[in-house]
Amino acid sequence: MNTFTKAIAAALAFALTPVAYAGTEAFVAENCAGCHALSRNDAGSRAELLGPPLFHAGAKFRKDWMVRWLQSPTRIYPAGWFPPRHIESTPEGDVIDAASLVDHPALDAERAQAVADWLATLPAPEGVELSTDYTPAKVAMRMGQLDFRRFKGCVACHRDEPDSGGVSGPELYTAWERLQPGYLLNYIGDPDAWHDQPLMPVLEMNEQAVQKLVNYLYTIAETQP
Template sequence: MMKGIPVKLRLTLGIAAALAASVHVAAHADTAADVKQQCGSCHALDRDYAKAAKHERAERKAPPLDFAGNKFRREWLYSWLQNPVRLRPAGVFPPAHAKPSADGDVVDTTTLAKHPALDAAQAGKVADYLMTLTPFDGLIAAETYQPGTIAQRMGQMNFGKFKGCDGCHQDAPDTGGVSGPELYTAWQRLQPAFISAYIAQPAAWDPHTMMPVGDANTAAVHKLANYLKLIGEKQP
């Protein structure tokens, strides 16, 4: 490709390319170090937590991010990091944020930490780094889910009455349980293949998850995924 280009110029171009590559590697390393320093105190960024005792789940301050690149949509990460909103009404370990009341246990919101907002440049770097964390490419590659459709009423009945997902999750604001993340924006933030793969095998992703394995046949899993697609596409 460099035929006809003077030797000195070829050497100069080669050196420039090498320097650019080294700068890119150094920048990635710097971002990784920053993320580990600033985010690692709350989020697990490697698989070591999976080897810990079960009580590790109770000590979490935030969900693990070691498979963020298999889980999230990059554009959502970039936006959310600049304007973080709470996804888990009762935090990552609900018993730690419950307090008694006349109506039973309620969420003590004063105990819930707020996620810091990043500027656009920081958010872009962090999002790009998190998208490199992909230890479960095999699970994603094996996934057969193709987004489809489902009737609103049938999807809602399946989510709540038949599968009981609303015991932990919300499929609309302030509608449903609070011990799991809200799911009415799940389609916006999560990759479709991840949604299906996680519903089918939650413990394969997080061995300490509190999410049960329900009716894990493929058709049932895809029906739930399609409902999350339906309600997610209606969100602003």
């Protein structure tokens, strides 16, 4: 069974599993492991997965966001978790093969809350210390855009607004709503600590430069209607 077929089977099982399934941890293992790594030992090759690893979800995602997103999923990775599987080369350039992407199934409110509660217990990787003394501050939007798009080149892989920017990484115009500040600060500085095979390069930035990027993501969130 190939990865795409496994994903379809997992999605069907996810949607059809009754709410009375015995235990949230068992539900996650049964329905999520087909697309996500639930432990670092299960991470394997990036090409074997259809979604990001979840073994550090409690230190990465905001729980209230997880509850909402699991009920009404939207695409975070424009070209999927493994972009080469979903990108087609054309005379006009690379385009996303939308038909090859698998939608995440939605959960009802009760199950979404239970799954989010369980995921929120999963800690940061061993040895990672998350910053707790960061206070977000707005930056001038124009300067933040220049820093993100030109000076640091983040736009090559990420989008800071819909339909504008790279597709090999997650979109970041909803990053502040989705991700914990401590995760953003630590991951930007040391992605290797979170994944064994990150596509994110290790950028030589001091703490002030990292905070400037995170402040830009905060500013995007604060200026959205």
